Amino acid sequence: MVPPKAPRHFLTLEDVNRDELNHIIKRAIELKALQRKGIATEIFKDKVLAMIFEKSSTRTRVSFESAMAQAGGHAIFLSTKDSQLGRGEPIEDSARCIASMVDMVMIRTFAHATVERFAEYSRVPVINGLTDDHHPCQLLADIQTFVEQRGSLAGKTVAWVGDGNNMCQSYMQAAELCDFELRIATPKGFEPWEHMLEKHKDRVSISQDPKAAVKNADLVVTDTWASMGQEDEKKQREKIFAGYQVNRELLSHAKSDVLFMHCLPAYRGKEVSAEIMDDPNAIVWEEAENRLHAQKALMEFLFTN
Numbered sequence: 001m002v003p004p005k006a007p008r009h010f011l012t013l014e015d016v017n018r019d020e021l022n023h024i025i026k027r028a029i030e031l032k033a034l035q036r037k038g039i040a041t042e043i044f045k046d047k048v049l050a051m052i053f054e055k056s057s058t059r060t061r062v063s064f065e066s067a068m069a070q071a072g073g074h075a076i077f078l079s080t081k082d083s084q085l086g087r088g089e090p091i092e093d094s095a096r097c098i099a100s101m102v103d104m105v106m107i108r109t110f111a112h113a114t115v116e117r118f119a120e121y122s123r124v125p126v127i128n129g130l131t132d133d134h135h136p137c138q139l140l141a142d143i144q145t146f147v148e149q150r151g152s153l154a155g156k157t158v159a160w161v162g163d164g165n166n167m168c169q170s171y172m173q174a175a176e177l178c179d180f181e182l183r184i185a186t187p188k189g190f191e192p193w194e195h196m197l198e199k200h201k202d203r204v205s206i207s208q209d210p211k212a213a214v215k216n217a218d219l220v221v222t223d224t225w226a227s228m229g230q231e232d233e234k235k236q237r238e239k240i241f242a243g244y245q246v247n248r249e250l251l252s253h254a255k256s257d258v259l260f261m262h263c264l265p266a267y268r269g270k271e272v273s274a275e276i277m278d279d280p281n282a283i284v285w286e287e288a289e290n291r292l293h294a295q296k297a298l299m300e301f302l303f304t305n
Helices: 018-036 059-070 091-099 112-120 136-150 166-178 194-199 210-214 231-240 284-304
Strands: 048-053 074-079 104-108 126-130 157-161 181-185 204-207 219-222 259-262
Touching: 018 136, 018 166, 018 284, 048 059, 059 074, 059 104, 059 126, 059 284, 091 104, 091 112, 104 112, 104 284, 112 126, 126 136, 126 284, 136 166, 136 259, 136 284, 157 166, 157 210, 166 181, 166 194, 181 210, 259 284
Parallel strands: 048 074, 048 104, 104 126, 157 181, 157 219, 181 204, 219 259
Antiparallel strands: none
16 A cells, blocks of 8 residues: 655745745735636635634634635634643644544644644644744745735845744745845844754844844834733833834835835834834735735645645
């Protein structure tokens, strides 16, 4: 008997190579164009996606659920409050059972080890919808959005201003795959993992100076200063990050046509000024919509590979 083919998972950006990433982005743009023309694509006909949420969400749930519905499939929402995962069932037991009933699983959780453990015991593809360490699906949308606006990221300069969080760490992996320079500006003590900085040192630099980071940048990106699960630190973090707001003065040091992204939700007046959120070069709404299209392309890729 021929053993079953091992599923293809997407837990970090490093689960795809450069050519595969380019294929996914190109396909996302194609699928977006087809939808804009009103052309239905039933690429997920009779497919079922289980969506497991330990962390709540707006964009992740709506984009994945809409992607399945628009492409002829179905999505099942599972919160840990409503499933045995929230009652102490071992992850490997849940993985074996859920994977036997659906075609793909998306998990949005805290510990990255949770999605790794689930994927280890799943016979269907598993997608990381977000963990404390990585947010690869958001990076697919960000890359697609930049490509639509400016073309390839290769040779460009991207500035990350703020916490060295899961988004920042996924941008570090993207710098390698997309061949751009990433400059990170973050307060001392809030840097990304040291081993990631070492691994990507040829692409990534880090400082505590936002102005130096954004100098002549093609793209500036930020995120909330206190991620989900860090609410108790919010007031303290606001004081520490006070000099890291992305505003008109900071962006004046970037290129004149610099683009601004934020994965949302954004706290206007905190990590970004209200005027920048409403600026024509702020492409956060296109970025948010592209979660839908990029994830369609990703799921199609995983189903066929």
